[in-house]
Amino acid sequence: MNSRAVGVGRVLIVIYAILALGATARSVVQILTKFDVAPVAYLLSAVSGVIYIVATIALILPGTTWYRIAWAAITVELVGVLSVGTLTIVDSTLFVSDTVWSYFGRGYLFVPLVLPILGMLWLYRRRPSRVPS
């Protein structure tokens, strides 16, 4: 039994799955219809979508390898939302179109900002040394 996909962790996984669906679907639409307008922003949207998918899968699957992948994905998310969030506030011309991480995830009710922090707390509480998987 995987020690990460239990209890409140399941709620976390579902929120990750919904965000993965939202970010990926949105970026597919953006890339298909108006890629020329803001290639950087739309590629970033696609990359963030993939990272959310990886995080969702890594949280579900057992084992220390997936545990490390989960940490890596969630760290990238936190760095992404903080750096892109700061950049959009400092210089709004850098990203002419919104991404998941613009303005610290404002377009997604700040869920992208809160989620990696909750994810890290959850991963820390469920670290393999404490709970054998």
Added chain:
Amino acid sequence: MIEWFTLVQLGVAVVAGLLCLVMGLAGRIPSDITMGVTALVELFLLIQLVMAIVAPAVGNSPTGSALEFWVYLVSAVLVPPAAVFWGLIERTRWSTVILGVACLAVAVMVYRMGQIWTVQLA
């Protein structure tokens, strides 16, 4: 989209979501009530789906990207059944919380769908 219907749908999704969240955090496992309101949210989505197919034919077309609207609608339609399915196989309080999260996610998506259909800022 018909505006009043969308507003009712939004209200139903928010109330259903909050109800499931509260019941779940209070320790209830998925019940007929919480599963029922999630099913109601799905029913509204299916009605919206049919209306979105018919509406452009009677002169009610989206002012924004139809593709983006449809991606939201199809995604939203998939969410409640997935949550209910989970609630049926995993009988814990957290499944009730998940029903709530799903309903609130649908509420956000319906809100965005309303924006795409009616409000264009750019």
